[in-house]
Amino acid sequence: MNLLLRGKLTAFLVVIGLAACIGLDQLVAFKSYYLDNLSGTFSPQALEILSKVIDPYYLQILIYVGINIILASSLNVVNGYMGEFSVGHAAFMAVGAYAGSLVTVGLFKGVGGTFAFPIALLAGGIAAGFFGLLVAIPSFKTRGDYLAIVTLALNMIVKSVIENIPGLGGPQGYSGMARSTNLAWTFFCVVATIWCIRNLIYSRYGRSIIAVREDEIAAELVGVNTRNAKILAFVISSFFAGIAGVLFAHLIQFINPRTFSVLKSTDVLVMLYLGGAGTMGGPVLGAIVYTIALELLRFLGIWRFVVTPLLLILLMILRPTGIVGGHEIGPLIPTREKEPCFPTND
Amino acid sequence: MPMNGYYGFYHDNLTRRGRLMIQQALNALQLGSIYALIALGYSMVYGVLRLINFAHGDIFMVGSYIALYFAVKLNLGAPLTVLATMAAAAFLGVLIERIAYRPLRSAPRVSAVITALGVGIFLETFTLAVVGPQPQAFPELLPKIIYKFDGIRTSSTQLTIILLSFVLMVALDQFVQRTRTGMAMRALSWDLHLVSLMGVDIDRIVSITFALGTSLAAVAGIFVGLAYPVIDPYMGIMVGWKAFIAAVVGGIGSVRGAMAGGYILGAIEILAVANLPSTYRDMIAFAILLFILLVKPSGFFGSPVSKKV
Numbered sequence: 144m145n146l147l148l149r150g151k152l153t154a155f156l157v158v159i160g161l162a163a164c165i166g167l168d169q170l171v172a173f174k175s176y177y178l179d180n181l182s183g184t185f186s187p188q189a190l191e192i193l194s195k196v197i198d199p200y201y202l203q204i205l206i207y208v209g210i211n212i213i214l215a216s217s218l219n220v221v222n223g224y225m226g227e228f229s230v231g232h233a234a235f236m237a238v239g240a241y242a243g244s245l246v247t248v249g250l251f252k253g254v255g256g257t258f259a260f261p262i263a264l265l266a267g268g269i270a271a272g273f274f275g276l277l278v279a280i281p282s283f284k285t286r287g288d289y290l291a292i293v294t295l296a297l298n299m300i301v302k303s304v305i306e307n308i309p310g311l312g313g314p315q316g317y318s319g320m321a322r323s324t325n326l327a328w329t330f331f332c333v334v335a336t337i338w339c340i341r342n343l344i345y346s347r348y349g350r351s352i353i354a355v356r357e358d359e360i361a362a363e364l365v366g367v368n369t370r371n372a373k374i375l376a377f378v379i380s381s382f383f384a385g386i387a388g389v390l391f392a393h394l395i396q397f398i399n400p401r402t403f404s405v406l407k408s409t410d411v412l413v414m415l416y417l418g419g420a421g422t423m424g425g426p427v428l429g430a431i432v433y434t435i436a437l438e439l440l441r442f443l444g445i446w447r448f449v450v451t452p453l454l455l456i457l458l459m460i461l462r463p464t465g466i467v468g469g470h471e472i473g474p475l476i477p478t479r480e481k482e483p484c485f486p487t488n489d
Numbered sequence: 490m491p492m493n494g495y496y497g498f499y500h501d502n503l504t505r506r507g508r509l510m511i512q513q514a515l516n517a518l519q520l521g522s523i524y525a526l527i528a529l530g531y532s533m534v535y536g537v538l539r540l541i542n543f544a545h546g547d548i549f550m551v552g553s554y555i556a557l558y559f560a561v562k563l564n565l566g567a568p569l570t571v572l573a574t575m576a577a578a579a580f581l582g583v584l585i586e587r588i589a590y591r592p593l594r595s596a597p598r599v600s601a602v603i604t605a606l607g608v609g610i611f612l613e614t615f616t617l618a619v620v621g622p623q624p625q626a627f628p629e630l631l632p633k634i635i636y637k638f639d640g641i642r643t644s645s646t647q648l649t650i651i652l653l654s655f656v657l658m659v660a661l662d663q664f665v666q667r668t669r670t671g672m673a674m675r676a677l678s679w680d681l682h683l684v685s686l687m688g689v690d691i692d693r694i695v696s697i698t699f700a701l702g703t704s705l706a707a708v709a710g711i712f713v714g715l716a717y718p719v720i721d722p723y724m725g726i727m728v729g730w731k732a733f734i735a736a737v738v739g740g741i742g743s744v745r746g747a748m749a750g751g752y753i754l755g756a757i758e759i760l761a762v763a764n765l766p767s768t769y770r771d772m773i774a775f776a777i778l779l780f781i782l783l784v785k786p787s788g789f790f791g792s793p794v795s796k797k798v
Contacts, residue, residue, distance in 0.1 A: 228599055230606075281783055288541055289786050291602070292737065296775040296782075299730070303772035314768075405726070409606055416603055445618045452611035459604040460592045 157334055164326040171199050202326055206394055208434045209329035210387050213336045215414040215426030217383035222412075223420030224344055225376045226356030228291040231298030232384055232411045235271040237403035238301065239385025240392035241311055243267030247393070248319040260323040264332070264389050271385020272378045279377040283370065298405055305400040316399030324394040332390060336383050341423050341475060343379060352376045413455050419465025424472030429465065508640045517759040518752070519647050519716060522654030525751025526709035527732030529661065529744060530702030536678035536742035537698045539598070543605040544585065545706060546729010547612035552578040552707025553627070553720045554616060560628050567630040571711060575704035582703025583696045591692070609725075616722040624721040627714030650712045657708060658748050661701065665744050674698055678742055727771065731758075734778040740788025749790065 174197065214232060221229045243263040251259035282293045306314045343349045351372040354362035363369050392398045410433075418429020433451070440447035462468065527549050534542045556574040559565050565573060589608050593601045634645040665671035673694045676684045685691050713728065714720050731754060739750025754774065761773045781788065 222599075228602060285782055285786055287598075288602075289782050291541070292733075293779060293782055295730075296734075296778045299775045300772055300779070303768070303775070307766075307768050307772070406610075409610060412603065412606065445614075448614040449611060449618055452607040452609075452614060455607035456589055456604050456611065459596075459600045459607065460589070463593075463596055463600040 160334075161327060161330055164330040167197065167202060168325040168327050171197055171202055175199070203394070204434065204438055205326055206324060206329045206390075208431055209326075209333045210390050210394070211411070211414055211430035211434050212333050212427050213383055213387040213390070214411045215418065215430045216336055216340055216423070217380045217387070218411050218415050219420055219423075219426045220340060220343070220352070220376050220380040222415060223422070223425070224349065224356060225352050225373060227373075228287070229294040229377075229380075230291050230405070230412065231294035231296075231301075231408055232380075233403040233405070233407035234294075234298040234301040235275055235381035235384035236388035236391065236407070237305065237398075237400070238274045238381075239267035239271040239388030240398050240403070241305065241317065241388075242270035242385065243389030244317055244320050244392045244398060245311075247321065247323070248317075260321075260328065260393065263323075263393070264328075264386055267389035267392075268382045268386040271388065272382035274385075275378045275381025276374065278381075279374045283373050283377075295405065295408075298403075298408055302400045302404055305403075312399075314400060316397055316402075318397040320393050320396045322393065322396055324390045329390055332386055336386070337423065337427070337475070340379070340383070344423070348372065348375055413451060416465055417455065417458060419467040419469060422467050422469065422471045423475040424470075425465050425467045428467060428472075432466065505640075511641050513759050513763060514756075515641070515643055515647060515651070517756040518651045519755075520758060521752035521755025522651055522658075523709045523712050523716070523728070523751075524732045524735045524754050525658060525748045526654055526705045526712070527729065528735040528739065528747040528751045529658070530706045531733050531736040532739070532741055532744060532747035533674070533698050533702045535736070536744075537674060537695055538590070538594070538601075538681075540590065540601050540605065541733075542702075543602065544608035544612060545702065546725040546727075546732065547609045547616075548578060548582060548585075548703045548725070549706040549710045549713075549729060549732075550720070550722065550725030551581065551612055551616060551710075552703070553710030553714050553724070554620060554722075555707065556711045556714060557625065557627060557720065560630055570630060571708065574707045574711060578707030578710075579700035579704040582699040586696060586699040591695075609729075613722055613725065620722065622722065624719045627718045627720050629718070630711070630715060646715050650716060653708075654712070657705065661705070662744055662748075664701075670694065670697055731774055734774055736788075737778060738781050738788055740790035743788070743790040746788055746790030750788065 214236065218229065218232045221227055243266060246263040246266045247259045251262070278294075278297055282290060282297075285293060305311055311317055344352070351362065351367040351369070352375070354365075354367050355369050355372050355376075359369055362372075388403075414429040414433045415426050416429070417433055418427065419425030437447065437451070440450055443450065458465065527545065530545045530548070531542060534540060534545070552574055555577045556570055559570045559573050559577075560567075585608055589604050590601060593604055629646075631645060631649060636643050636645070636648075665674060673684065673689045674697070676687070676689065677691065677694055681691065709728075709732075710720075713724070732751065735750035735754040736747045737750070738753055739746030739748070741747075754777070757777060758770060758774060761770055765773070
């Protein structure tokens with residue numbers, strides 16, 4: 144009974160959230176339409192009020208928060224639940240962003256964004272997931288530090304390869320995408336990501352992924368196919384990174400190989416470990432806090448970039464488990480589950 | 490000179506190719522010694538603490554800026570600039586270890602790695618905020634004399650870099666092999682806990698390791714400033730990673746391996762640049778890294794690590 148009620152409540156909240164997001168999108172769209180075309184019909188006071196209603200700037204920050212939640216949560220599957228240290232998440236984001244942009248710009252040039260965008264999202268995710276599969280099969284011969292280096296090298300290679308493909312714009316970047324990413328799509332993708340990852344983690348496959356983290360040899364001894372579990376985690380993680388890439392590409396409408404450098408990957412790492420790896424709530428909280436904090440610290444000018452690494456160092460020394468500290472945020476645990484799920488110190 | 494026209498052509502061609510090879514070898518030695526100097530720091534720290542010090546490339550960059558300050562603002566001479574920069578960088582390295590890495594020595598490994606990443610980004614952004622993003626010209630510390638020898642072109646700077654790096658590396662190798670401190674460093678890489686039972690002051694040895702590694706990286710920073718006379722706050726990332734590849738190629742944890750890896754990577758890069766478009770340069774370096782990691786993760790000189798139950 145409790146389970147049924149909670150499920151209905153969650154579905155209700157998601158629908159309300161989606162409706163609110165669509166409403167906000169429409170409001171901003173109407174506002175910019177009025178300001179562009181009908182500004183003559185308004186009095187100056189009305190114009191002033193209208194321009195203050197909802198700033199597209201805030202909407203953009205909200206979308207960034209959403210994209211970062213997807214990135215951090217997907218990295219969490221590998222770094223938090225599987226216990227490996229992947230440092231090249233931006234590579235999968237890049238694959239998704241370029242694949243998605245190729246679909247909307249190359250394949251559906253004349254068709255409207257509303258039709259092509261969901262296909263682009265899916266295509267970006269699948270391309271990144273497939274790329275993750277290609278990478279995972281040889282990479283998982285190594286573990287630990289070496290896997291970190293492999294993923295990092297991968298990030299640099301992907302950036303380098305894109306720079307050397309003239310069809311993708313090379314170092315000049317790729318543009319021509321419509322601004323299809325809005326709050327509603329972002330919200331939808333965030334919910335889908337969290338829902339999928341939560342259900343994965345609390346499923347049989349998720350438990351084998353966690354078993355690999357706790358002790359790979361012991362897991363193998365009790366019959367877990369550790370190789371498949373690792374590859375599954377990696378593919379799922381890169382799939383959602385690809386979706387985040389498509390959202391990102393259709394938000395700023397211009398992608399460039401330099402955007403997906405190691406610095407981008409480090410940003411995602413900071414968000415994940417700021418919130419706390421190995422929990423569902425950690426990366427969500429980390430992405431929200433990090434993105435908003437960077438915006439609030441804008442007054443510091445160039446010094447605001449000094450604050451984040453300092454924050455990360457202090458966090459690792461004082462509270463290595465992140466903000467949530469290994470505790471799962473209540474509503475994100477299925478009712479059947481009582482045990483918290485976080486990395487052990489080994 | 491041979492009288493036969495065909496033979497003469499052949500002879501001339503051979504020497505031209507020979508000259509080109511010597512020229513490229515000199516360039517490769519210069520680049521390789523810079524990589525090797527930085528790779529030593531990665532390798533030594535990994536050997537002692539089992540920590541990939543991701544901040545090491547940025548220490549190299551900071552060393553370059555410290556040298557710029559000493560040479561231009563304080564107007565110290567070349568030898569004094571090098572020594573003062575080494576001392577300052579060593580101090581920075583010890584400070585970083587004391588503040589950021591020591592509290593995490595018994596923490597999970599991943600915390601230390603993330604902290605190292607954080608320290609690296611901190612050094613980049615801090616330098617960026619202090620000196621600004623625009624690249625700065627590095628002064629010529631030594632009078633630059635160009636030598637032309639039978640078509641081979643080299644300079645006093647290039648020869649100084651190659652010779653001084655070699656001297657420094659031999660000195661370090663002897664230090665690690667011959668002295669008691671060096672013996673303690675080697676012992677630490679075998680077993681940290683056992684060594685402390687033998688009465689070795691671990692904190693002191695780790696500090697010395699960091700001081701040595703960072704001062705060598707700072708020398709590399711000066712060399713990069715001399716050879717490619719522009720420095721910028723982000724140069725540590727790419728050069729640092731290349732040096733890291735050199736350390737992995739040689740076998741991370743091994744001092745001689747890091748030196749060999751540096752020269753190997755330098756040679757491969759110079760060959761790649763000579764024969765391929767320059768945008769392929771980084772790609773080739775990282776492809777080598779991937780190949781080595783997948784085929785022989787312990788590198789050419791490293792000891793294989795077995796997974797214990």
